Amino acid sequence: MENEPSIRQALLLGDRRPFIAALIVPNRSKIAAALAKEESSLSADEVQARLWADIDRVNRRLEHYEQVRKIAVIDADFPSEVRSVNVFQKVKIDRPVAAQRYANEIDALYASPPQGESV
DSSP, X not given: OTTSTTEEXXXXXXXXXXXXXXXXXXXXXXXXXXXXXXXXXXXXXXXXXXXXXXXXXXXXXXXXXXXXXXXXXOSSOOOTTTEEEOTTSOEXXXXXXXXXXXXXXXXXXXXXXXXXOOO
């Protein structure tokens, strides 16, 4: 997902959960450029719409059960204790730390089923 233009960082969720969700740090400068707007004037709805356009493009290549169904937009990059890059340029996610740090966002994602589905 991080190869998509509007997504700066992403953390996929879904282990032992009813569907796949994601915490997403948007690439606001690329979203603003695509919309020909100033970054500071982007609305939350515009950011969500651009993120979902990219996610939908990724979802089309995946099986139904692999597709991202809900997202939470995170305003700042993931801290190094959650997401780091090793010397081989491999991204390392510390899932227990992420679960603790973003517990409210994750709980909100799974508080209801995805729109239009009963999971």
